[in-house]
Amino acid sequence: MNRILITGIGGSAGLGFVNSLKDSGEECYIIGCDSDKYSLERAKADEKYLVPLCRDKNYLKVLKKIIRKTEPDLIYSQVDVEIEVLSENREIFEKMGVKTFWPSKKVVKICQNKHLSYLAWKKAGMTVPNTILIDNGDDLKKAIRKFGLPIWIREIKGAFGKGSLPANSFEEAAIWIDAHKGWGKFSAAELLDAERMVTWQSIWYKGNLIIAQSRKRLYWEFANRVPSGVTGLTGAGITVKDKLVDKLAIKAIKAIDKKPHGIFSVDFTYNKKGIPNPTEINIGRFFTTHYFFTKAGLNMPYIYVKLALKGEIPKIKNKINPLKAGLVWIRGLDFEPILTTIDHLKLYEKKLKALTD
Numbered sequence: 397m398n399r400i401l402i403t404g405i406g407g408s409a410g411l412g413f414v415n416s417l418k419d420s421g422e423e424c425y426i427i428g429c430d431s432d433k434y435s436l437e438r439a440k441a442d443e444k445y446l447v448p449l450c451r452d453k454n455y456l457k458v459l460k461k462i463i464r465k466t467e468p469d470l471i472y473s474q475v476d477v478e479i480e481v482l483s484e485n486r487e488i489f490e491k492m493g494v495k496t497f498w499p500s501k502k503v504v505k506i507c508q509n510k511h512l513s514y515l516a517w518k519k520a521g522m523t524v525p526n527t528i529l530i531d532n533g534d535d536l537k538k539a540i541r542k543f544g545l546p547i548w549i550r551e552i553k554g555a556f557g558k559g560s561l562p563a564n565s566f567e568e569a570a571i572w573i574d575a576h577k578g579w580g581k582f583s584a585a586e587l588l589d590a591e592r593m594v595t596w597q598s599i600w601y602k603g604n605l606i607i608a609q610s611r612k613r614l615y616w617e618f619a620n621r622v623p624s625g626v627t628g629l630t631g632a633g634i635t636v637k638d639k640l641v642d643k644l645a646i647k648a649i650k651a652i653d654k655k656p657h658g659i660f661s662v663d664f665t666y667n668k669k670g671i672p673n674p675t676e677i678n679i680g681r682f683f684t685t686h687y688f689f690t691k692a693g694l695n696m697p698y699i700y701v702k703l704a705l706k707g708e709i710p711k712i713k714n715k716i717n718p719l720k721a722g723l724v725w726i727r728g729l730d731f732e733p734i735l736t737t738i739d740h741l742k743l744y745e746k747k748l749k750a751l752t753d
Contacts, residue, residue: 398705399425401468401494403447403459403482404475406435412687413474414440416697419690424701427466429459450481456488463492470495470704476553479680480508497704498680499660503653507660507679511552511583513652520651522644523671527585530578533570539584540566548585551578562587588673592666594636595683596645599696600656601703607696608645608716609689612636614724630685634738635692635723641672642716648674659700688725691735694718 400417404410405428417424418440428441431449445462448455463471471494473479482489483504486496498504506512517524525548528539540547549569551559559576563569573582598608614632645662653660661683664672682696689696702708712718724741727733 397423397425398470398701399427399466399468400701401427401429401463401466401471402441403429403450403471403473403478404431405441405444406430406432406437406439407474407684409474409682409684409686410439412685412690413472413682413697415687416690416695417701420695420698422698427462427468429462450475450478455481456485460488460492463489463494468494470497470701472497472700472704474681476508476678476681480504483680495704497658497700499653499657504679506652507677509552510550510676513674513676514583516651517648517674520647522647522651522674523667524673525585525588525665525667525675527583529580530573530582530584531580533566536569536573536584537566540569543584543586546587548587549573549582550585551576551581552583553581588665588667588675594638594641594664594672595661596641596664597659597661597683597686597689597696598645598649598656599659599700599703600649601707601709602657603655604709605646605656605715606703606709607694607699607712607718608642609694609696609719610636610638610641610645610717611683611685611688611725630683630725631728632724632726633685633688634725635717635719635721637717637721638672644672644674648677652677685725685727685733687733688723688735689719691725691733692719692723 402410414426426441428439428444429447430436431447433446436444436446447458471489473482483498483501489496511529514524514527526543528535530536546562546564549561549563549572561572573579594610594612596610599606611633613630614634648662649656649660659680661678662674663676665675666672699710722738724736724738725733
């Protein structure tokens with residue numbers, strides 16, 4: 397029986413990963429770690445351990461003790477900041493006999509820094525939103541002169557739209573960056589169409605693409621509660637097939653890593669001309685709603701674990717977008733997610749139209 401240590405297990409993404417492994421029908425032993433006792437309590441695991449925050453000096457010390465006690469075969473995380481720390485210290489776990497499945501440390505660093513990713517894509521000749529790193533007020537003024545208003549302000553590191561704001565003036569942008577103590581940590585970019593976004597989630601093994609699936613976001617959950625309208629919490633997603641997105645996703649990944657290894661999830665936002673622009677790569681982890689694919693028939697966490705532990709490459713007829721287009725995953729706070737189709741949802745609109753005619 398495979399023994400898997402999962403950090404950040406108490407979040408929605410951790411739950412999706414565990415549920416996917418359980419749905420595979422193959423028994424596995426789950427060792428769960430989380431730095432929040434409330435999140436840990438709601439997690440699904442055979443053993444649970446509270447750990448310090450990953451930036452805490454005792455984090456690695458505690459994790460090593462847990463590993464000695466539980467003897468996991470593989471370590472996996474669903475949290476960007478933990479992936480950063482774990483990746484940098486991967487030799488510790490490998491010496492203890494625990495397998496990891498990440499690209500190089502350099503690739504992890506670039507993918508977790510949106511500005512470094514932008515520079516790599518620009519160098520590769522990709523269409524990306526013009527972006528300037530904001531070290532001071534002069535940089536901000538330069539960005540506004542170049543890109544106009546409103547202008548997209550965001551932190552160069554962090555998930556869930558961290559620090560993002562469509563600013564309508566220099567003053568608004570400066571106050572926002574000041575409030576986040578973000579000079580040198582924020583970038584300014586031309587505004588894209590935040591209503592049109594797609595994610596291309598993929599698994600690679602030693603440079604070979606194993607599987608990839610696209611999903612378009614239909615709306616952000618709680619979008620009306622944040623200034624940017626971007627929460628990073630998908631309210632509903634739909635499976636799509638788009639050869640241009642496939643081509644650009646592979647190009648975006650190869651621009652950063654010539655021999656990809658592990659999970660690469662490329663986020664795209666469309667510009668005014670309808671061209672998808674890569675905006676970030678979620679590295680080493682699946683996006684929060686990956687259980688959507690599992691329920692639809694594509695269990696990517698199970699594929700990931702088999703590759704990580706034994707290098708077993710599954711026989712998949714269609715490596716890119718094997719799921720049919722039009723499947724919809726609807727989720728939110730305090731209710732079970734729903735798998736349906738876009739055609740079924742359109743029936744509600746038809747009935748409404750009939751009532752209003």
